[in-house]
Amino acid sequence: MILVEHAAILLIAFPLLGAFITPIVGRVNSLFRDTWVITVLAFTELLAVLLGYDVLQNGISVYTLGARLPALTSPSGIPVRIILEVDAMNAFISVIVSSIALVVVWYCLGFMNQSRVLDKLYTLILLLLTGMLGLTLTGDLFNLFVFLEVVSISSAALIAFYVHRGESLEAAFKYMVLSSIGALMVLFAVALIYGQYNLLSMAAVADKIQNTFLDEVAMVLLISAFLLKAGSVPAHMWKPDAYGEAPAPVAVLLLTSALVCLYVLFRIIFTVFNPATPLLGWVLAILGVSSIFLGVSMALIQNNLSRLIAYSAIAEIGFILLGTGSGLIEAPYLSMVGFNAISGGVFHILNDVLDLGLLFLAAGAVFYLTGERDLNRMGGLGHTQPLLAVFFLVGIFAVSGLPPFNGFASKMMIYESVYVFNPLLAIIGILGSILMLAVFVKVFFSIFLGVSPAKGHGKLPKSMLAGMGVLVLLIILIGLFPALVVDYLISPAVNALINSQNYIGGVL
Amino acid sequence: MNGMSKIVKVTACILIIPGIVFGLYIIMHGHLTPGGGFQGGAVIATISALFIIAYADEIRGVLDKDILSLMESMALIAFISLAFLGLSTTFFHNFLVNGGGLFGNPVSGINPGDLNTGGVIPLMNLAVGLEVYSALSLIVVVMYFGSKQEVLEDVN
Amino acid sequence: MLIDLPFLAVVVLLALGVYAVVFRHNLIKIVMGVHILGSGVNLFLISLGYREGGVAPIFTHAPKLEMVLPTPQALTLTSIVINLAVVALMLSLIMLIYKRYKSLDSRDRRLMG
Numbered sequence: 001m002i003l004v005e006h007a008a009i010l011l012i013a014f015p016l017l018g019a020f021i022t023p024i025v026g027r028v029n030s031l032f033r034d035t036w037v038i039t040v041l042a043f044t045e046l047l048a049v050l051l052g053y054d055v056l057q058n059g060i061s062v063y064t065l066g067a068r069l070p071a072l073t074s075p076s077g078i079p080v081r082i083i084l085e086v087d088a089m090n091a092f093i094s095v096i097v098s099s100i101a102l103v104v105v106w107y108c109l110g111f112m113n114q115s116r117v118l119d120k121l122y123t124l125i126l127l128l129l130t131g132m133l134g135l136t137l138t139g140d141l142f143n144l145f146v147f148l149e150v151v152s153i154s155s156a157a158l159i160a161f162y163v164h165r166g167e168s169l170e171a172a173f174k175y176m177v178l179s180s181i182g183a184l185m186v187l188f189a190v191a192l193i194y195g196q197y198n199l200l201s202m203a204a205v206a207d208k209i210q211n212t213f214l215d216e217v218a219m220v221l222l223i224s225a226f227l228l229k230a231g232s233v234p235a236h237m238w239k240p241d242a243y244g245e246a247p248a249p250v251a252v253l254l255l256t257s258a259l260v261c262l263y264v265l266f267r268i269i270f271t272v273f274n275p276a277t278p279l280l281g282w283v284l285a286i287l288g289v290s291s292i293f294l295g296v297s298m299a300l301i302q303n304n305l306s307r308l309i310a311y312s313a314i315a316e317i318g319f320i321l322l323g324t325g326s327g328l329i330e331a332p333y334l335s336m337v338g339f340n341a342i343s344g345g346v347f348h349i350l351n352d353v354l355d356l357g358l359l360f361l362a363a364g365a366v367f368y369l370t371g372e373r374d375l376n377r378m379g380g381l382g383h384t385q386p387l388l389a390v391f392f393l394v395g396i397f398a399v400s401g402l403p404p405f406n407g408f409a410s411k412m413m414i415y416e417s418v419y420v421f422n423p424l425l426a427i428i429g430i431l432g433s434i435l436m437l438a439v440f441v442k443v444f445f446s447i448f449l450g451v452s453p454a455k456g457h458g459k460l461p462k463s464m465l466a467g468m469g470v471l472v473l474l475i476i477l478i479g480l481f482p483a484l485v486v487d488y489l490i491s492p493a494v495n496a497l498i499n500s501q502n503y504i505g506g507v508l
Numbered sequence: 509m510n511g512m513s514k515i516v517k518v519t520a521c522i523l524i525i526p527g528i529v530f531g532l533y534i535i536m537h538g539h540l541t542p543g544g545g546f547q548g549g550a551v552i553a554t555i556s557a558l559f560i561i562a563y564a565d566e567i568r569g570v571l572d573k574d575i576l577s578l579m580e581s582m583a584l585i586a587f588i589s590l591a592f593l594g595l596s597t598t599f600f601h602n603f604l605v606n607g608g609g610l611f612g613n614p615v616s617g618i619n620p621g622d623l624n625t626g627g628v629i630p631l632m633n634l635a636v637g638l639e640v641y642s643a644l645s646l647i648v649v650v651m652y653f654g655s656k657q658e659v660l661e662d663v664n
Numbered sequence: 665m666l667i668d669l670p671f672l673a674v675v676v677l678l679a680l681g682v683y684a685v686v687f688r689h690n691l692i693k694i695v696m697g698v699h700i701l702g703s704g705v706n707l708f709l710i711s712l713g714y715r716e717g718g719v720a721p722i723f724t725h726a727p728k729l730e731m732v733l734p735t736p737q738a739l740t741l742t743s744i745v746i747n748l749a750v751v752a753l754m755l756s757l758i759m760l761i762y763k764r765y766k767s768l769d770s771r772d773r774r775l776m777g
Contacts, residue, residue, distance in 0.1 A: 009599040020581045024585075069598070620724070
């Protein structure tokens, strides 16, 4: 079927085409434009699901741009063309990204209804989606840099969406400076690799890599750049600003892009460099633990709702790094425990985006109703908005890892396996989770309970409720049947991640 | 503000023709020599910048933001459509090359630099050139007017 | 010896860029720092592609077939275009920031991230 054969490139090209058509369609009228954007996103989602199903059934799928056949990667023995390589891990991430984009834009339809510059907003969202999908699917180191910059530029413009607020401009500027420095580090590392091997394809580099000193420099540069973009601890300072000042739906997309950067980090570590030293695992695990600690303790003292959720997003990134880092300690020969640790980390990517996405969207709904960001000036919203209160509560329980919800499943996997490597790390993680519950219970009280509010009697648009409802449904379903998700999605993804020979074999 | 003296204005007008011709030359030879869509587009966009310097506010009706951004979208759509047209084999497949006809002359190794080679690459260069011209002009125009207005609606 | 010269220039450019980004307080100088960093990386890419005695990789009327590597040049072009977009966006943000705060000093800010 032609759609499946070309699904990998269409996933990138179609949102890009959609992005450029949106301003033209927007001239006609807003209903037509909304329909167009939703159609593009739904089609992208369909492609991602088709591609994912195909990859799970038939193994790695490779797409060579401009070749006579999509699978003709190296006609002269060297892969010279741009290659997209999709295995179970990529496909998993691309399904997450495209679904979140669909939910977010559906939510936006209600959230942004009074704004005049929606054409630009949707164009930028589609561009950001293009960048994230490109970052996910590409098999080429240089394109990694290009798509990283696409993500940076479109998200900086999205952070500055409220141009009349000085703070959002500052946040966008800070984000742009940091992420362009990060991207230049990626480019420098790519140059170092290209200078040694004359190759840019990730699979071919992984095949040839010698782990010389220069390779290690390149690896450190790449890892620090993507940790910066993901917002782990030493470079977390842009995150609360950017997430706090962007519109709520945009914050969800930024969160997704941070997780995509984490995926790229894992791909680079596991596939391209495939290091045999446990040091890297320890570094990641300790960075993860410090992210958890710092994120949670900074969240305790915040008064601004979005900034608070942003700090807990830093902590959640920490959980992913902790799980995967602990697994990496015993790479390349993983035991069951190490496999479980990495699975927990990868599973937590999915849960993180669902839980924090729900919280950000709920915070956006609170802002929509009251126009407030300051927690001290809110209260009693639960009397008028019971449904929103329930959604928020589900988000809180899921993000702090309470049993019937999805956060519990992945965090349990992480704790169990990390405890084997180092009990102290696991205990700090559990403590962080408990503190997060304390933080969010405080938040819940100050927003939804107490005396009836002066503001907030309006009705939430249906599309906002639907957007949050989908996330709640997914959270509960994954929380009830985590074993199914782990067996059918996570394990193939982790297997694809840790067996770099399969990835190399897909191209060479 | 009424811009600069008459001499500067007239010189700017005269420079349109060589500017555009040189830009188009760079765009159309993109597949043969250094240059291409981006560089040629940037050369043409300097004409816009020159006009803003010479004419200042009088430019308002000539370089219109809406038209420029429409042109930008159109050019990008043209570029991606060319890539989509190769989809019967693969995305970005050069379906015109070596087939004779428009830009289809086969060529290999050291060559005298015939213009009608390169397949879809010259067409893509044209699209990119138009896109870069309109995008850069848009940036210059928005920055110029934006630096004067109190409130700017949108940067992009 | 002479062949190392570009790499020394790369080091100088990168050091200048890092200095401007880290120690300067003027927002426009920070953008200049980012751009200088970008130029340093671009120069690094270009110098990597150099081969002794090679000509520019253009087949039109080429004097010989020994050429420097074309791929780094293509990469550099792409990266120049991207740098342009980044700088344009950052300058527009600075314009808006200046309108809002009437200052270009990075110490006059409200967010303390």
